[in-house]
C-alpha cells in the first residue's frame with residue numbers, strides 16, 4: 316500500500332484532498348489539533364480506507380522536528396508529501412520565537428518538514444507544495460485587487476515581518492504573497508538540486524468554501540460565489556473538491572515529472588519573473604537553510 320503525508324488536512328482544500336488521497340493509499344494526517352485529526356481519520360476509516368494522525372504545529376519548528384521523527388519511526392515507504400497547511404491572516408502575529416506567523420507557517424515550517432523528511436523518502440517520491448499565484452505582481456485577479464506580489468527582502472527580514480516597501484494596502488497580503496513566493500521558489504530550486512525526488516507545486520485556484528483568511532461564513536459565501544461568476548476571478552475559480560482532484564493527481568503521479576508549477580486545472584503555469592529566476596531561488600533556499608540551521 317502507498318503512503319501519503321498531508322499537512323493541514325482538517326479544513327478546506329486539505330480536507331478534500333485527504334479524502335481523495337485515501338482512495339490511493341494510507342494517509343498520514345499532519346495537523347495541530349488532535350480532535351480535528353481524529354475526526355478526519357474517522358471519516359476516512361468509515362469510508363473503508365486507512366489513515367493515521369500525527370500532531371504538529373507547523374508554525375513551531377520544534378513541533379515540526381518531532382513530527383518528522385514520529386513519521387520516520389513509522390518506517391513506512393512514503394510515496395508523496397503534500398505541504399498544504401497555510402494561513403492568510405489580516406492581522407500580523409508572531410510565533411513563540413517571535414517570527415512572523417504567516418511566513419513561518421507557509422514557508423519555514425513546510426521547508427523544514429520537507430528537508431527533515433527528504434533523506435527518508437524513497438527514490439521517485441513526490442513532494443508537492445500548495446502555492447498561490449498571489450506571489451506574482453502581474454497576476455490579473457491579484458493586480459485588480461491591488462496586490463503587489465511577493466515582497467522578499469531576506470529570510471531574516473521576512474521572519475521579522477518586514478517586506479519590500481510599496482506593497483499592498485490590504486493587511487496581511489504582503490506576508491502571504493512573500494511566504495508563497497518563497498515556498499514556490501524553493502520547490503523549483505529543490506527540483507533542480509535533487510533529481511532523486513520529484514518536486515512540484517500547485518496553485519489551487521480561487522477556492523471558495525475554505526477558512527483561508529478567516530472570513531465569516533456569510534461574507535465567505537457571498538465572496539466565494541461572486542468570485543466564481545465575475546471576470547477576471549471566475550476563470551481561476553475552484554472548489555475544494557476540484558482542487559483535491561488536481562492535487563491528488565500530481566501527488567500520485569508516477570511519471571517522474573519534476574519542477575512543474577500546475578494551475579487549478581492541472582495545467583503547467585508560469586510563476587512570477589522573480590520566482591522563475593534561478594539566482595533568486597538559490598538566494599531564498601540558502602538564506603532559509605542558514606536561518607533554520609540554528610533551530611533544526
Ligand SMILES: NC(=O)c1ccc[n+]([C@@H]2O[C@H](COP(=O)([O-])OP(=O)(O)OC[C@H]3O[C@@H](n4cnc5c(N)ncnc54)[C@H](OP(=O)(O)O)[C@@H]3O)[C@@H](O)[C@H]2O)c1
Pocket residue numbers: 322323324325326327328329345346347348351371372373374375399400401402420445446447448518519520521522523525526527528
Ligand atoms: N482558498 C484559496 O482560494 C487558496 C488559493 C491559493 C492557495 N491556497 C492555499 O491552499 C492551502 C489550504 O488552504 P485552504 O484555503 O484550504 O484554507 P483552510 O480551510 O484555512 O485550511 C488550512 C489548513 O491549514 C492548517 N493549519 C493552519 N495553520 C497551521 C499550523 N500552524 N499547523 C498545522 N496546521 C495548520 C489548518 O488547520 P486547523 O484546522 O487546525 O486550523 C487547516 O487544516 C493553503 O496553503 C493556502 O495558502 C488557498
